[in-house]
Amino acid sequence: MxxxxxxxxxxxxxxxxxxxxxxxxxxxxxxxxxxxxxxxxxxxxxxxxxxxxxxxxxxxxxxxxxxxxxxxxxxxxxxxxxxxxxxxxxxxxxxxxxxxxxxxxxxxxxxxxxxxxxxxxxxxxxxxxxxxxxxxxxxxxxxxxxxxxxxxxxxxxxxxxxxxxxxxxxxxxxxxxxxxxxxxxxxxxxxxxxxxxDTSGEAxxxxxEDNDNETPVGWGITDPAGFSMLASAGLLDTGTRYAFLSFLPFLLQEKGAAIESVGFALSLVFAGGAAGKFACGMLAERFGIIRTVVFTELMTACGIAALIFLPLLPSLIMLPVIGVVLNGTSSVLYGTVSEFVSENRHARAFGLFYTVLLASGAVAPILFGAIGDAMGLETSFAIIAVLAGCIILICPFLSPRIAEPSRG
Missing domain, CATH: 1.20.1250.20 (MFS general substrate transporter like domains)
Structure with a gap:
């Protein structure tokens, strides 16, 4: 009892x-x-x-x-x-x-x-x-x-x-x-x-994460090359996402959107992102992690490029779809960090990984803001689309190092 x-x-x-x-x-x-x-x-x-x-x-x-x-x-x-x-x-x-x-x-x-x-x-x-x-x-x-x-x-x-x-x-x-x-x-x-x-007094x-007697050395990264490639993909993905979200309101305002519409538009992207975490997770289980990443990044690049030319209403319709694939890489690929790190260093390695990613997010808005000022928002968004596509180039090298889920 x-x-x-x-x-x-x-x-x-x-x-x-x-x-x-x-x-x-x-x-x-x-x-x-x-x-x-x-x-x-x-x-x-x-x-x-x-x-x-x-x-x-x-x-x-x-x-x-x-x-x-x-x-x-x-x-x-x-x-x-x-x-x-x-x-x-x-x-x-x-x-x-x-x-x-x-x-x-x-x-x-x-x-x-x-x-x-x-x-x-x-x-x-x-x-x-x-x-x-x-x-x-x-x-x-x-x-x-x-x-x-x-x-x-x-x-x-x-x-x-x-x-x-x-x-x-x-x-x-x-x-x-x-x-x-x-x-x-x-x-x-x-x-x-x-x-x-709680009577156990765990403060x-x-x-x-673990309370092992043995203290591991360093960050606990067991596959430096795999971890580096994963971080590189994450760096590009985060830079793409931060730059896109930072300047999407400006692109929509150029198309005639009011501030209330901009808020609604961002909500569409975020709602699509929430759905994307579930959808892309299921795709990864069915078709594999790398295939899913290639698909999401290809769709992200095409979707961002399409926004440059579409008028306001079709752009708003596109945003939930872009939200789904924009979050696809982060939800599917980043969960594999643990495969390159020893069990008792997960917290520290995840901290390092996300610090690298957020550093990319700190640089991207300045870079693409400068491009937007110098060459226009359309050029800036075109380069963002190309950046998303570059992640696909890393996938063939990363694929052998990732344990794909078994598919029935």
């Missing part, structure tokens, strides 16, 4: 942890993707060039990338619950500051703060969920956790777009920041309540 009670207690704690971390994921992904809505608004209101817009996005991405590993180290030294809550509050403060910004410098400072605060969420929440489901159903729990982030990508950009139309971008930004501050406090209270219900070990 005691065993049954303990199992029920553990299951209840796991569900609560998943619920809180899923809410944090929804909030933080909403924070990072609302930037795509605000960039064209800031450009018009403050007279920013495309290069300045790209620099603003890159500042947020660089802060997001640079603080991934420190967030993990801080959680090991202090407490994952505190670091996650403080990061959420910090991101909210960044948006409050952005509401009072009167120019490029003020926005740059605000977005750096948002990026630093938002950096804590992915490494800590995913580790908390994985730790809560040690006994089983971890993959399903992480799938629910990932899907909650997609909900944030849909809800928050759409809400802010309509808010901008009603009360202006300053008040909308401040309101978003207040939601972040309150959300951080609620996350801290909720996770503390979950922890207080600092909750984000540690």
């Amino acid at each position: 005691t065993t049954v009670t303990e199992l029920k207690h553990s299951d209840r704690k796991a569900r609560r942890t998943l619920g809180v971390c899923g809410g944090a994921h929804m909030l933080h992904d909403g924070f990072t993707d609302v930037i795509y809505i605000l960039l064209p608004i800031w450009s018009q209101a403050l007279g920013l060039s495309l290069v300045q817009v790209g620099i603003l996005k890159s500042i947020a991405s660089a802060a997001l990338a640079g603080f991934q590993l420190p967030a993990g180290f801080l959680s090991e030294k202090f407490n994952a619950r505190i670091v996650l809550a403080l990061g959420t509050v910090l991101a909210g403060i960044g948006y409050v500051i952005s509401g009072f910004a009167g120019g490029f410098v003020g926005l740059a400072i605000a977005l750096a703060i948002v990026g630093m605060g938002a950096a804590v969420q992915h490494p800590l929440s995913s580790a908390l969920v994985a730790g809560a489901y040690r006994e089983g159903r971890r993959r399903a729990a992480l799938g629910i956790y990932n899907f909650s982030g997609d909900l944030g990508k849909i809800v928050f950009p759409t809400s802010v777009a309509f808010g901008v139309g009603l009360v202006g971008w300053q008040i909308s930004s401040i309101a978003l920041g207040v939601i972040g501050v309150v959300g951080g406090l609620l996350i801290w209270l909720a996770l503390n309540r979950v922890a207080s219900s 600092k070990t909750e984000v540690v």
